[in-house]
Amino acid sequence: MRSACMSVYKFRQFLFLVTLGIVMACASMASMAQASVPVLSVPDFTEVVAKTEGSVVNIRTTETVPVRPSPFGPGGGSDPYEMFRWFFGPDFAPPGMQPSPRRNAPAPSQEEQERTVPRGVGSGFIISEDGYILTNNHVVEGANGIFVTMTDGKEYTAEIIGTDPRTDIALIKIDAKGLSPLPIGDSKQLKKGQWVLAIGSPFGLDSTVTSGIVSAINRETGDYLPFIQTDVAVNPGNSGGPLINLAGEVVGINSQIISQSGGFMGISLAIPIDEVMRVVEQLKDHGKVTRGRIGVQIGQVSSDVAKAIGLGDARGAMVSSVEPGGPAADAGVRSGDVITKFDDKEIKHWTDLPRIVGATKPGNRSEIEVWRKGKSHSLKVKVGEMPSSTDTVAATAPESKGTAADSLGLTVADVPATLRERAGIKGGVQVSQVQGPSAVAGIAPGDIILTINNEDIENAAQFAKVVKGLDKKRAAAVLIWRDGQTQWVPVTPAK
Structure with a gap:
């Protein structure tokens, strides 16, 4: 019996030691795992701010506005009824009196007709030792006076070297030497989640620093600019100020906010500095920007x-x-082509093309790759200079009798010769009535159908054959011409 008790006791000791060993091993492994996980903390921005804020400036502008002469100014008290004429018009006269001949009076002097008033406040930053400063075009546009204030309180009068409304960039200059320019970074190296700073003058509060992270890269807003989206607090007055990375380099110009209230709501947009510097080179040399076009x-x-x-x-x-x-x-480009490359640069999104072409020097012979009827074609195009306006041709109603509605829900007719000539098109059919799938897809009467999938449409009879042979299990790509432009519209035939 005693021997059995001893055996049980030793077995319990063994179990205790094994359990203790397992617990210690688990604790050790947990400690090692915890040590391998990096501990992240909010960075200290003080060194970056100390290096950069002296190169950020406050910009205030003035403008001239017309002023109606006051009856209470010089000479205003010579006529006791002048105050009433100022409110009710020059022909006012008390009952029984003739209007005073004010219309023949000498015109007020220029000083009395106009006055200079504050226009707005913005930000900017120094990019050269000899006084070149970058800001937004909307900060200085329409101003008759531009005043730059440094962080040490010195104020300078600035002149506009050049502006580019399309990218909202302005290059101005002050008469100063030995300034400290901000180093220019590489906005292509930015990544989502990266810390960035904004320094500027929100609501006129100069040298204000805010921080945040990069929320998105290449944010499209319809302006053909690949904006940097951040959650850095930006408010009126920050416009034109720099977006700075933790290396103290400028990676963008704070330009816009997306807001329903007019104030910061968590979404700020900055122009990438790579785009900015391409514009700055031309503004410095020519005072304007010349862009390519095709x-x-x-x-x-x-x-x-x-x-x-x-x-x-x-x-x-x-x-x-x-x-x-x-x-x-x-060069042979046709409506309905899809441009996939320009000078070996991939066109991943349609808004890439205007930026790439715009950055190409007019006169350059570029290679363009288009997708047409299931194949890639290489063309050579001589880049022109961007025009100021374009003309379009309006469609008219079909003159000839239409076909019966088909599986696409369309009634069409041959395109009148006069319209073909004015529109510069060959073949095609014009829509007279729309119903069913095409109505849902957005095709309208007056549209001209040029192509279905990869087959060009010549006339109404051939159109009917093409539609009859469509696969009713998949959408057909219909190329239409409308108001001088063409577009592809997917339409699924009715079963």
């Missing part, structure tokens, strides 16, 4: 259209219209 209007390629025309992925820029006699027309 004479096309473009749109987005949807995934349905991409599949229907055999492109696969939704990429490139769909050509909606080609300017007659323009660079693209001379």
Whole structure:
């Protein structure tokens, strides 16, 4: 019995030691795992701010506004009824009296007709030792006086070297030497989640620092600019100030906020510094920006259209219209083509094309790759200079009798010769009535159908044959012409 008790006791000792060993091993492993996980903390921005804030400036502007002469000014008390005429008009007169001949009086002096008033406050930053400063165009646009105040309180009068309203960039200069410019960074190296700072003058509070992270890269807003989106607090007065990384380099210019209240709501947009410096070079040399153009209007390629025309992925820029006699027309680009490359640069999103073409020097011969009827074609285009305006041709109602409605829900007719000539198109059919799938897709009476999938439409009879042979299980890509532009519309035939 005693021997059995001893055995049980030793067994319990053994179990205790094994359990203790397991617990200690687990604790050791947990400690090692915890040690391998990096401990993150909010960075200290004091050194970055100390290095950069002296190069950020406050910009205030003035403008001249017309002022109506006051009856209480010089000479205002010579006529006891002048005060009433100031309110009720120059022909006012008390009952029984003739109007005073004020219309023949000498005109007020220029000083009495205009006065200079404060226009707005913005920010900017120094980019050279000899006084060149970058800011937004909307900060200085329309100003008759630009005043730059440094962090030490010194104030200078600035002159505009050049502006570019399209990118909202302005280059100004003050008469100063030995300034400390901010180092220019590389905005292409930015990543989501990276810490950045904004320094500026929100509501006129100069040298204000705010921080946040990069929320998105290449944010499209319809302005053909790939904005940097951040959650850095930016308010009126921050415009034109720098967006700075933790190395103290400028990676963007704070330009816009997305807000429903007019104040900061967590979304700020900055112009990438790479885009800015390309503009600055031209502003310095010429005072303006010259951009390339090829004479096309473009749109987005949807995934349905991409599949229907055999492109696969939704990429490139769909050509909606080609300017007659323009660079693209001379190169052989057609409406409905999808431009996938320009000078070996991939067009991943349709808004990439205007930036790439705009940055190309006019006169340059560039290679352009287009997707047409299931194949890639290489063309050579001589880049022109961006024009100021374009003309379009309006569609008219069809003159000839239409066909019966088909599986697309369309009634069409041959395009009148006069309209073909004015629109610069060959073949096609014009829509007279729309119902069913095409009505849902957005096709309207007066539209001209040029192509279905990869087959050009010649006339109403051939159109009917093409529609009859469509696969009713998948959407057809219909290329339409409307108001001088073309676009692909996916339409699924009715079963």
